[in-house]
Amino acid sequence: MNPLATIVLLPLLAGTLLCFTVGRDNAPARRLLTALIAGTVTLASLGLLLSLAPQVFAGQVLVAHTDWVPSLGLSLGWRLDGLALMFGLLITGIGALIVLYAHFYLGEADPAGKFYTLLMLFMAAMLGVVLSDNIMLLVVFWELTSISSFLLVGYWGHREDARAGARMALAVTGGGGLVMLAGFVLLGQIAGSYELSDILQRGDVIKTHPLYPLMLVLILVGCFTKSAQVPFHFWLPEAMAAPTPVSAYLHSATMVKAGIFLLARLYPAVGGTELFQAIVASFGLATVAFAAWVAIFKHDLKGLLAYSTVSHLGFITFLIGLNSPLSAVAAVFHILNHATFKAALFMSAGIVDHECGTRDLRRLGGLLRLMPWTATFAMTAAAAMAGIPLFNGFLSKEMFFHEAVEATMAGGALVPVVATLAGVFSMAYSLRLVHGTFFNGRPKDLPADAHPHDPPAGMLAPVALLAVLCVVVGVLPAATYGPMVDVAARAVLGEATPDYHLAIWHGFNLPLAMSAVAVLAGAALYFALLRRFALHRYTPRTVGKAVFTGLMDRLFASAGRITSRVENGSLQRSLMAMMAMAVLLGAAPFLAADALPAAGTRTLMPATPLAVVLWLLLLGTASTLVFTHHKRFQALVLVGVIGLVTALTFVGLSAPDLALTQLSVEVVSTVLLLMGLALLPQRSPVESDTFRRLRDATLALFAGAGVAALSWLVLTRDHASISWFFLDKSLAEGGGTNVVNVILVDFRGYDTFGEITVLGIAAIGVLALLDGFRTRRPDADPEGRAWAFERQPLMLRVAARVVLPLALLVSAYIFWRGHNMPGGGFIAGLITAVALVMQYMALGQARAESLLHGAAGRRFTRWIGSGLGIAGLTGIAAFLFGRPFLTSAHGHPALPVVGEVPLASAAAFDLGVYITVVGATLLTLSVLGAASKESHA
C-alpha cells in the first residue's frame, strides 16, 4: 500500500478499532493503554510523514492514485506537497500532544475509549482532507471532520449545552460542506477533472469561465463556515462546550483551519482575481476586528479564546485573500504560529478549569502564586497572541500590518486603520486573559474542594513544549519554521514565491509603529474598561446564536405547519390524493399529445354470446357491489363472482395455468375474507357525504376510463414480444413444454425466487401482526342470531377425510406434470392448501393443528423456511458445476420399472416454491383462526 494512504488509514482503521476495543473497559489500566495506542498510532503517522518530508523539501510532489468509480470522476487520489506536509505535521504533531494532555485531563468517569476513538476518527478525517488529491474524496473527509467534530463536541452528551453546541456546529459546518460540494462539482466540470493535480494547472481556464463567480462563492461558503468567518462565526464559541483537549485540537489548531487550508490549496486555481480579493480579504478583515472586539468582553476563558481564534482565522483569511505573494507567505507562517500559541493557551485554560473548577474571569485571579509554571507558559503564549516582540506571533503580525499598508483592495486607506484596531483589541483581550487569571487579586467563590496548583508533569509538558516553541521561533524564525514555511508557500504560489526573509528586525518602519500603537493602546483600553466601565458587570449578547436558533425554530415550525397541512393524519385523504396523482400522471402523456391516439389495426376477435354474457355479469356484479357494499357478507359473494369471471377469462384467453391459480386462490381468499369478516363489524355505516361520494366517483370513473382507453389502444395493435425467445428455447434449453412454468422456474427463476421470498415475508408479517393476539368474536350476527359452536357435521368430517388423500394426489400430479402441462409448484401448493384448509373446517382448528404441528400458525414459518431453503440450495447447486446461480439442468434418466423419466433440476426449485406457497397460505389462515378463538374470559 502506498505510504500516503497509510498515513490516513492508520488512525482511520487501526486507531479507531483498537481504541474502541481496548477502551470499552474504563479501568485505569485500560485507559492508559488506550491513550498509549492513540499516541502510538499518531506518532506512526507522524513518522511516516517525516520519512517522506525530505522528498517534499527537495521539491517533489508525491501523488498516488487508485481508481474508485472512474466513470464518476472518483478516485482514491492522494497528494503530498509542502502545504499538505505542513498541515499533516501540524495535525499529527499537535495531535500527539493532545493525546498526552487528554490522558490527564479526562476524569475517571469520562469514557476514555470513546474519546480516543473519536479523536482518531477526527485525525484520520483531517489527514484525509489535507492529503486528498481527488476533490470528491476531499469532500468525503471534509464532512467526516464535521461529523466527528459533532461527536466530540457532544462528548459529554448528558450536558444540554454540549448537545446544543454540537448540533449547531454540525448544522453550520455540515451545511457549508454541502454548499461547497456544489461548488466542487462546478469546479470539476469547469476544469474537466476532479484531481487537484489537474485542477491546479488549469487556473487560467477556471478563472475566465462564466460560472467562475458562482463556483467561487459556493466554495467560499464552505470555507467560511468551517473557518468560522463572520457571519458564520457563532458556532465556534458554542462548540466550547467540548472537553478542552477537543477545543485545543479541533477548534484552534486543526479543523477550523480546514477552510483556510482549502483557500490556500485552491489558490492557484481560483485565487488571485479581483473578485477573490474583494470577497476573501473583506470578510477576513471584518472578522479580525469584530471578533477581537467581542473577545474582550467574554468572561469565560474559553469563550475569549474562541473569539480570539475566530479573529486569528480572519487574520489568515485576509492574508490569503490579498493579491500579494508575500501575504500568502505570511498566511502560511501565521497558521503555524497561531496553532502553536493557541493550542498552548487552550490547554492552559483547561488546566485552570481543572484546578479551579471554573473558567470565569470574574472569579479567577492571582493564580501566578498558586500555579507558577502554568502561569509562565500561559503568559508566554499570550504574549505571542498579543504580538509582543521576541514571541512568534509578533513576526506574523508585523507581516500582517505590512500587507495591510500595501493592500490594493477597495477602501485601501481604511485597511491599515482597521488592522491596527484589531491589533489594539487583541492586545486588550490577551492582557485581560493574563491579568484576569494570574494577577488581579485572588480567586473568588471557588468550589470548596478546589486547591489550585500546577498539574502533573504529563499535563504540563505539552503546554511547556509549545510555549518554548513560541519563544524559539520568535527569536530564530528562519532557522525553525523557515524551511517549512518556504516549502508550503511554494506549494501555494509555485514560481511566484517572492523573496522574503523571516527576521525580527526590519528597521524602523510603519508596521513597527502600528505594533507599538497596538500594544500601548491595547493595554490602555483594557485597564480603562476594567476600571472605568466595570467590564466584569457587562453581560455579553450573542446575536449570531440568537439569529440561528430563531431561524431554526421558525424552520421547524413552518415545516410542521406545512406537514400538518399536507398530511392531516387521514389515510383516506392520502389515498385519494395518491389516486388522483396517479390518474393525472397517467393522463399527462395523452393531454400533452397533439391528437388523441387512434385505435390500431390488429384483427380483432369476434365476441361469442358467452363472452358477452360474462361481460354483462361482470359489469352488473361490480356495480351491485359498489352500491351494496355496506352489506358485507353479500359483498363477499359478489367479489367471488368477479373472481370467477376473471378465472373464466383466463380459460377463454389461452391461459390455463392462470385459470387454475385464480380458482384455487379464489377459494382460500374467500375463506380468509370470511374469517376476517367474522371479527369485523358486519355492516359499514353510510357516512361519506354526497360531495365526497361524487368526488370519489368522478376520480374512480377517470381512473377506469383511463385504464380502459389504454387497454383498448394496446389490444388493437400488434406487438413485438421478447416472448418468442422463450417459446423457441423452452424445450431445447429448459426441458419443458409448458412455457409459462419453464419461465417461472428456469428462465426467470431469479424473479420467482424473489417472489416466493415476498410471499414468505408477507406471511411472517401477518404472524408478527397477530401472534398472540386474541380478539373477542361477537356473540351474535347483525340479525341477532347467536353463532353456533357445535361440532362440525359428520358428513363434512367424513368427506374431508376422503378428499384429503385425493386432493394431495391431485396436487402431486399437478406438480409433477407442471413442467410440460398446465400446473407446477404454485398451483399444486394452492391446491394442497385448499385441501388442508378443508381439514381445518372439518376437524376444527385445534385438531387440524395438532395433526399438522401448526402451533397456531407459528410452526408454518418452518415450511416457508424449508421452501426458500430448497429453492435457494437448488440455485446454489449450479455453482458446483461452475454455472451462474439458478442455472438449471435437465435430462431423461431411465429408471428400472418406471422407465425413462423426464427430470429437470428446476423441479427441485419448483418443490421449494410448492412448500413456500403451502406454508405461507396456511400460516395466514391459521394465525387468523387462532386469533379469533372464542375467549373464555
Place this chain on the structure above:
Amino acid sequence: MSILSSISVEFLVATGIGWVTACGVFLMLRGRSFPVVLGLTLLGYAVNIFIFVMGRLWSGAQPILGQGEVQADPLPQALVLTAIVIGFATTGFVIELALRSRAESGTDHVDGKEPDA
C-alpha cells in the same frame, strides 16, 4: 346477432378492466377497512388482467409446445401467475392489519378514529 358480430372481445376486455378498476378505486376510497380490502381485491383483478392482456388476446393457443400452430405470449402469464399468489398474500396481510388496527384503535375506520359527527 348483427350487433354481436360487431363487438370484439378486445372491447369487452378493455371496458371490463376499466369498469372493475373504477369500482375498485371507488371502494378503496371508502372510510372503513372492509370496503378498502374489497376495493384492493377488485383492483388486483383488474391489474392482473391488464398485465395479462398486454400479451394480446389469443384463443385456443395455450403456451404449451406441441399442441397447436400458435402459442399465446407466455411471459405476461408467468408474471401474472406469481402476481395472483402475491396478491393473495397481500390481501391476507391487509385483512389482518385491519383486525389489528381495529383492536388497537377501537374502530375499523382507516384513519384510526371515528370521523367527527
